[in-house]
Each structure stands twice: as C-alpha cells, then as structure tokens.
C-alpha cells in the first residue's frame with residue numbers, strides 16, 4: 001500500500017501585531033477540524049516583529065500560543081526581528097534579493113556571531129515559555145553561510161526553503177513542495193493563484209505538501225477563501241494534516257525501523 005500523503009498548514013510571521021489577521025481563519029480551520037478530524041497548525045513565531053511587536057510584552061498572545069501548543073500545534077522560530085536592517089545593498093544581485101524580492105531577509109547578511117546571538121535570543125523566549133525547540137525557518141527563507149554554521153550547532157530539528165525541508169545538523173535535504181502566495185499587489189496575487197494551482201497539480205503525489213500562509217493573505221477575502229478551499233480539498237483527497245515537526249519525526253522512526 002502506498003504511504004499516506006500528508007499536508008502541513010504553516011502560518012508565517014506570527015506576532016502580537018499579526019495575530020488579529022489570523023483569528024478568523026484559524027476559527028474556520030478549527031471548524032473544518034470538527035468535520036474532518038485534527039488539523040494541527042505549524043505557527044512560525046517572530047519574537048519581536050520589526051522591533052515593534054515583542055511577544056514577551058503580550059501575555060494574552062503568549063497564552064494563546066500556549067493553548068495552541070497544548071492542543072498539538074507546533075511553534076517554530078521564524079527569525080528574531082524579521083526585517084533586514086543591515087547596511088544598504090551594494091551590488092545589483094544584493095539589491096534584487098534585499099529590495100525587490102524582499103525587505104525581510106533578516107538572516108541573509110548576518111555573520112555567524114550575530115546569527116548565533118539572535119537564534120539564542122529566540123530560543124530563550126521558547127524555553128521561558130516551555131515550548132520545545134522544533135525548527136528554525138529564516139524570514140523569506142534566506143540564510144547566510146554564517147547562519148547555516150550557527151544553526152547546525154544548535155538544537156533545532158529542521159530548517160526549510162520553499163521546496164525542501166532540511167534536517168539538522170547536517171542539512172539533509174527532503175523534497176517537500178510548498179504552495180505560497182505573494183499577495184501584496186494585484187498582479188502578484190493574479191500570478192499566485194496560477195502558480196499555486198500549477199504546484200498543487202504537479203506535486204499531487206508528493207508525500208508532504210506544505211501550505212505557507214502570510215498575514216497579508218488574510219487581508220484579501222478571496223485569498224483567504226482560496227486557502228480554506230485548498231485545505232478542504234486536499235483533506236478530501238486523502239491528505240492528512242500534520243505539523244512539520246511530527247512529519248519529520250515520523251520519517252525518522254520509519255528509517256530507524258528500516259535500518
């Protein structure tokens with residue numbers, strides 16, 4: 001019998017200031033869960049989003065995450081400030097990556113020391129709340145060499161880019177295609193629907209399909225509706241929702257049994 005296919009529902013950029021964006025969507029996911037069975041969510045938490053949304057200062061926010069974690073959701077570290085505050089780019093390639101592609105590549109330019117400092121600060125938040133370390137996802141999936149070196153010396157199980165998961169410390173690559181929208185302008189949204197549907201078709205047999213959602217998606221009713229529809233359709237097609245952490249642990253156990 002073929003292995004069961006899974007999906008991971010991943011919410012990016014989770015912070016006190018983006019929490020309200022997700023509330024209604026998550027309530028609708030919970031309603032789907034009452035019909036189809038558990039839909040655990042992976043929350044990518046930013047400890048101090050853009051230096052203005054410090055998780056530690058918002059007790060209600062921390063309690064909400066605590067509650068989600070207790071019911072089986074995963075909390076993963078997603079940068080520390082989630083903004084690229086390094087000196088301005090100097091080369092065309094850097095300008096493209098850091099201004100056109102994204103302004104959010106916090107870990108794109110960091111040396112090992114600074115990356116280590118921010119990873120440890122992030123871990124401190126997690127440990128202070130009793131949240132186990134799971135994965136680290138770099139903002140915009142951009143990582144410098146120094147970040148990679150700092151990461152493999154720490155207790156994270158995995159990191160990821162748009163199409164892969166990498167288990168740590170050795171960055172073993174696992175195919176894990178993702179659907180993601182770029183919802184910040186009309187032309188990007190138009191292309192996103194097409195790209196996303198193409199991806200979904202192309203990877204219909206993939207063992208794990210990830211749905212990567214951003215707060216801005218939630219501000220456009222049709223984008224939010226798209227995600228709910230896709231989620232429900234994938235479940236109806238037989239994919240079982242699982243957190244990224246649990247999926248990797250499952251693979252590990254299977255490999256150990258096979259060895």
Ligand SMILES: [Zn+2]
Pocket residue numbers: 012013078082104138139140
């Ligand atoms: Zn992000």
